[in-house]
Amino acid sequence: MAALIVLVIFIVQAIAEKRILLNDPDLLQSQIHALERKVEDVVGKYTDLSVKYADLSTKYNDISIKNNDLSTKYTDLTTKYNDQSIKYFDLSAKYNTLLTKSNVGGLFIRWGRKDCPGNNTELVYSGFAGGSWYDHTGAAAEFVCLPRDPDLTTKFSSAYAYIYGSEYDTAEFGHADGDDLPCSVCRSTVQSSVLMIPGKSSCYDGWTMQYHGDLVAGAYSQKAATQYICLDEHPEDLTAGQDNHNGKLFYPVLASCGSLACPPYRNGKYLTCVVCTK
Incomplete structure (x- = not known):
């Protein structure tokens, strides 16, 4: 019974102390300032991240545009290369034909x-x-x-x-x-x-x-x-x-x-x- 009484007294004292803390204006003010600083810090980091994200997005778009340009140029060069290859093989065939026929010798x-x-x-x-x-x-x-x-002839007499x-x-x-x-x-x-x-x-x-x-x-x-x-x-x-x-x-x-x-x-x-x- 005595133990129970001691427990009750301890609980009552704890509740009283909590009420005192909750009713302390300075404590509440300091907690609010701490929260404000945390919020400002989070907002600052968010803003920095937003700026970096926007910058990365711009760079990504630039790289995408350049990549598309390079892809287009690569396609054009591939087409030109294929055309030149066809012409090269055609000229090689003609050259080999000329060598075989040997009709251009001095x-x-x-x-x-x-x-x-x-x-x-x-x-x-x-x-x-x-x-x-x-x-x-x-x-x-x-x-x-x-x-x-x-091949001789005898048709002249002048x-x-x-x-x-x-x-x-x-x-x-x-x-x-x-x-x-x-x-x-x-x-x-x-x-x-x-x-x-x-x-x-x-x-x-x-x-x-x-x-x-x-x-x-x-x-x-x-x-x-x-x-x-x-x-x-x-x-x-x-x-x-x-x-x-x-x-x-x-x-x-x-x-x-x-x-x-x-x-x-x-x-x-x-x-x-x-x-x-x-």
Whole structure:
């Protein structure tokens, strides 16, 4: 019974203290200020988060727009790439066809040889170097490469010109005086431009060398006009062509200073030559 009484007294005192606390204005005021500070803090954080969210939303929208632009550009580039790929394969097919048919090759004559060089060339025919008599005043100037299987005729009977074989007229080319000169007509199977460069033994950048050798022409003291041709560095002669009958003759070409710039040329020096394709 005594314990119960003590318990009741404790409860009554606690209720009384609670009432006192609830009725304390300072306590209530401090609690209100504390709540206000918490609310302000929450509102501040909410505002910051709202600003950050808005900023992130803007950036997201910008990124979305850029992504859409990139997607569009990617689609356009993919389309262009596919178009270019189709054109590339089409051109490749045409190029391979041209290589197979080999219809675009440039022609050149290899003087002093019965064959063609490498470098994607094919032999059209091998024959005899020829031209006009070295001392005829009405002679044609150019050298020609005569085929071994001519088609001849007898239908003319009026005035005429002559054609002769061409001979080495000096042993300096490695063959006896009177040895006949061969030639070969060659065609590049991949390159269409042909250039003979006098005074050079190598080609310029971008050009392919077919052969090189010595620049030759008719002697200056002979009446017949000639042209400059490029005699291969390693010339051959024709079988059974050792008899000295003259005909179309040629000699190495010397530089003569004066109107010719010296240097780079030097008086009395012989000129080389090279045949190039591209």
